[in-house]
Amino acid sequence: LARILGDCRSFRPEVSAAIEKEMRRIAEGTAQAYNVAAEVAYTREFVPLINDAALVDEALAAARTALADDAVRVATDDAVRIAAEPMTASEDFARFLDHVPGCFVFMGNGDTAPLHNPVYDFNDEALLQGTRFHAALVRRRLPAL
Incomplete structure (x- = not known):
């Protein structure tokens, strides 16, 4: 069992979505290469603060x-x-x-x-x-x- 924790911060929601997509792709590809399972729990605790x-x-x-x-x-x-x-x-x-x-x-x-x-x-x-x-x-x- 391996666990990696961290946070990602971005200035635009579409960047956050791209980061999540790539993290999932990398985790799934790495897991497949080693014949193991991967689970990605991606939450958005930090959202961009955009002033009017x-x-x-x-x-x-x-x-x-x-x-x-x-x-x-x-x-x-x-x-x-x-x-x-x-x-x-x-x-x-x-x-x-x-x-x-x-x-x-x-x-x-x-x-x-x-x-x-x-x-x-x-x-x-x-x-x-x-x-x-x-x-x-x-x-x-x-x-x-």
Whole structure:
């Protein structure tokens, strides 16, 4: 008995389907060559998170009205990225975007270890910035009463 575990991440569902098809083909061909059985259990735990372009523009406009001028910028380092290259991080929010258009936003947290690191230290000051951003976004998206 041999067992191989791993995950595959892609930016488009058709790529995920092609990966699954090829994995099955290779496993079945290898099993046939050695006169053994193969079973492939392929699940899609990680789906691409695809932002709605119009909502990205809305989020950027809200951020620019609610935050300091230097808080929203295009950067080449890891601090802030706008229109960044695709990344293969996994995020459950992607499942919501399968059902309703949306936009995932990275909010800065200062100089600390990355999330899920045992020495990560949440910057409580970031709550104020996040609240300002979300309030500005609500003001832009909801009709005035």
